[in-house]
Amino acid sequence: MIPFLDLKAQYASIKGDIDAAVMRVLASAEYVLGEEVAQLEREFAEYCGTRHAVAVNTGTSALHLALLALGAGPGDEVITVPFTFVATVSAICYTGAQPVFVDVEPVTLTMDATKLEAAITSRTKAIMPVHLYGQMADMNAIKAIADRHGVPIIEDACQAHGAEYEGRRAGSIGVSGCFSFYPGKNLGACGEGGIVVTSNDSHARTIRMLRDWGQERRYHHVLKGFNYRMDGIQGAILRVKLRHLNTWTLARRAFAARYSALLAGSNHVRAPFEAADRHHVYHIYAIRCRDRECLQRALAVQGIQFGLHYPIPVHLQKAHADLGYAPGDFPISEAAAGSVLSLPIYPEMTTAQVEEVASAVEQEQEQEQEREREREREREQEAHVL
Numbered sequence: 001m002i003p004f005l006d007l008k009a010q011y012a013s014i015k016g017d018i019d020a021a022v023m024r025v026l027a028s029a030e031y032v033l034g035e036e037v038a039q040l041e042r043e044f045a046e047y048c049g050t051r052h053a054v055a056v057n058t059g060t061s062a063l064h065l066a067l068l069a070l071g072a073g074p075g076d077e078v079i080t081v082p083f084t085f086v087a088t089v090s091a092i093c094y095t096g097a098q099p100v101f102v103d104v105e106p107v108t109l110t111m112d113a114t115k116l117e118a119a120i121t122s123r124t125k126a127i128m129p130v131h132l133y134g135q136m137a138d139m140n141a142i143k144a145i146a147d148r149h150g151v152p153i154i155e156d157a158c159q160a161h162g163a164e165y166e167g168r169r170a171g172s173i174g175v176s177g178c179f180s181f182y183p184g185k186n187l188g189a190c191g192e193g194g195i196v197v198t199s200n201d202s203h204a205r206t207i208r209m210l211r212d213w214g215q216e217r218r219y220h221h222v223l224k225g226f227n228y229r230m231d232g233i234q235g236a237i238l239r240v241k242l243r244h245l246n247t248w249t250l251a252r253r254a255f256a257a258r259y260s261a262l263l264a265g266s267n268h269v270r271a272p273f274e275a276a277d278r279h280h281v282y283h284i285y286a287i288r289c290r291d292r293e294c295l296q297r298a299l300a301v302q303g304i305q306f307g308l309h310y311p312i313p314v315h316l317q318k319a320h321a322d323l324g325y326a327p328g329d330f331p332i333s334e335a336a337a338g339s340v341l342s343l344p345i346y347p348e349m350t351t352a353q354v355e356e357v358a359s360a361v362e363q364e365q366e367q368e369q370e371r372e373r374e375r376e377r378e379r380e381q382e383a384h385v386l
């Protein structure tokens, strides 16, 4: 069996440091926010190349507060993509603003900047590109349009810890960037977590207040805030893991390169595309399949776990039917939803496992070709009879 990811293996590899970090917090009794969280904020801001980071309880909360700091609310529109995890869109809805979708590019599956301008109106409050699978969206093209219209960008970097665009880290190009520390993300807590990075002093201050009941100081509530605080234990754990993130990213990139080399000759699946100006961190290694159901069956038989990110684009989800979109509105997203398949990728896997997965994909493909030849022979015979 090859798992999709192995969080137990990651824990085992750094158990001593994690256990010590947890014990430190237990002894300090700083269970919510506290010094460990404050240190994490400093370290993660430095990692991203921003002036500030504000830790919160989830990536969704990070997106929600980044939007609120811009003043997003009822009557506003926020532009994003339908080919993302639903949380991107839910965070917009929480503010009362209306999500407006633009389709993704066919190759990178990130926001198609050529379709962005047509979606901007006088109500557009923010543009929220998603750095899907760990590869940043085309930020130069998006930023040029955003700047021309004076609309700020919030980066949904929940899958893109340490990703780069022309050498700049995810989260540092927009007015703010939002990350998730959900356990399975490239940098994951042992529970829930998230963070907003920004170099805007006033946004940082607002987000800091909003995550803790809108307090300026204790019991002086100047904003209608939330309880979105990060646990001290998660802060301490994330500090330990942050020290390993670059090594883990290198491992992910090496496995992705191996997969892509092994799958390069395939005419049934296509390896993901990494744009030359970007540093992909391969949170997810998603191939495109000609016949996904067939491949899913074959992988299941061989005990290889896989994922589908994501099988239904957000504009076709029942929960967001009120937005009024219909099938055919975003054909690139819809085609992607029907053909992507995510292969196992995590820093603790082995090259042998990568090779086993690639060979399983290839075998399936050979069987499919054989079935295709069989169908061809049958057609020829039928033609003969007629």
Ligand SMILES: *Cc1c(COP(=O)(O)O)cnc(C)c1O
Pocket: 058, 059, 060, 061, 084, 085, 087, 088, 130, 156, 158, 159, 179, 180, 181, 182, 193, 194
């Ligand atoms: C994981 C994720 C989120 C939400 O993060 P949580 O920490 O689970 O709330 C938002 N957007 C994207 C693209 C994600 O992958």
